[in-house]
Amino acid sequence: MLLGYMMVLTFMVLIMTRRLTALVALILIPMLFGVLAGHGADLGKMAVDGIAQLAPTATLLLFAVLYFALMIDAGLFDPLVNRVLRFAGEDPVRVALGTAIVALIVALDGDGATTALITITAFLPVYRRLGMNPLVLAVILGSANTVMNLAPWGGPAGRAAAALHVDPADVFVPLLPTIAAGILGTLAIAWHLGRRERGRIARGTDPIESGESILSFTRDMTLARPRLIWLNLALTLAMLGIAIARLVPLPLAFMIGFAVAMLLNYPSPRLQGERLKAHAENALPIVVLILAAGSFTGIMAGTGMIDAMAKGAMTAVPPAMGPQLGMVTAFLGIPLTFVLSNDAYYFGVIPIIAQTAAHYGVEPAVIARASLLSLPTHGLSPLVAAVYLTAGLLGCDVGAMQRFGLKWALLLTLILIAAATLTGVIL
Structure with a gap:
């Protein structure tokens, strides 16, 4: 048990202090502590078993990110953005609602940077023209992005599923x-x-000025396929419907959808190769991280560390609270995800909670769901790179953005927890 806690603590300290990247730490730290635990000869099998269990999750994330990136290239969301901008006009209420609609749709690709770039590019000029506070745009963008990150191809959801070895x-x-x-x-x-x-x-308050934006987002419009909008939309809706209805496994749904989308929009092998290269930067990091996490969790489980740590943690959990660990996890996530990185939280903390909860009959999937509900609050953490990207794009101070947005992030987090509780998915 002590060795397991030392391993998790070492992992968290090294990535939080940026001595190691999460990828390197996930691979090397469990290997080192596995040898110290006397399992050197067995580590290879443990690691490979863990990786094999997470291969479907890695496949899902890879093809989902590539699919939605391809749809952005093809211009699937362009008519929506244009219609929303026309709908918004000069009314701040419509502008704010339009911001939310565009951000919610574009956030389907799971890439927060792309969502921020497209949404801010479309709406920041409108906010400036009307004299609206750009921090309002930041709050709406963050709310939309974190809600849609509950999808399995979002980074946090993928990490939660990977850490607990559950089907996304x-x-x-x-x-x-x-x-x-x-x-x-x-x-x-x-x-x-x-x-x-x-x-x-309307009261004539002076317009709120923002600083200089670092915005520089250009798209290659030769890649747009306006004549294929309806086919692309039908394909996307069909693929999502099949995935949600579980007619085929999620990874296979996105693999087929991506292949069909590639043939439909970019039949040339040269263009297909270029699109793959263009989006590899977004897709590859999360995939290799999930595979490395498979090695990490495989060794933790195989050496018995995670089970010993959970048994130790049980002594600190009142028996009456054990069956409610899903709810406890949801609320604990609010402070923990604000001060911990995604990797430290999902790979260091959540497996211990899940194993402890299992002794009280709480399924790992319940803990995985509960761990995601604090995403709106986590979205304002100083450890999240998207905070600095959004602040730079809007020309705002990070501290001002956090002070303005924290109460709305907390409110949205409580809405998610209440909904999950009422529907019984974290109980």
Whole structure:
């Protein structure tokens, strides 16, 4: 047990202090402690077994990211953005709601940077023209992005499923009503902030100025396929429907969808190769991280460390609270995800909680779902790179963005927890 806690602590300290990247730490740290535990000869099999269990999750993340990136290239979301901008006009309420709608749709690709670039590129000029507070855009963007990250191809959801070796569909499908509540919550926050901005502007308050934006986002419009919009939309809806209905496994649904989309939009082998290279930078890091996590969790389980740590943790959990560890995890995630990185939280903390919860009959998938509900709060953590990207794109101070957005992030987190509780998916 002590060796297991030392391993997790070493892993967390090294990645939090940036002495090692998460990828390197996930591979080397368990190897070192596995040898110290006397399992040197068995480590290879443990690591490979763990990797094999997570291969479907890695496949899902790879092809989902590539698929939605391809749809952005083909211009699937362009008509939506243009229609929303026309709908928004000069009314701050409509502008705020339009921001939410675009961000929620574009965030389907699971890449926060792309969502920020597209949404801010489309709406920041409107905010400046109307004199709206750019921090409102930041709150709406963050809310939409974190809610849609509950999808299995989002980084946190993929990590949670990988850390606990559960089927991403078992995490995602039961959370669909919670995601719907999060979407409604995001739209409600956008409506309220838009009304507040409308009132402030009507009172003649001086426009809120932002600093200089680092925005420099250009797309190759020769890749757009406007004549294939309806085919691409039908393909996307069909693929998502098949995946949600579990007619085929999620990884296979996205593999087939990606192959069909590639043939439909870019039949030339040369263009297909170029699209793969263009999006490898987004897809590869999360895939190799998941495979490395397979080695990490495989060694933790194979050496018996995780079981010993969970038995030790049980002594600190009151028996009456054991069956409620799903709910406890959801609330614990609020402070923990704010001060811990995703990798430290999902690979260091959550497996111990899940193993402890298993002794009380709580399934790992329940803990995986609960661990994701604090994502809106985590989205403002100083450890999240997207915070600095958004601040730079908007020309805002990071501290000001956190102070302005924290109460709305907490509200959205509570909405997610309430929805998950009412639907029984974290109980």
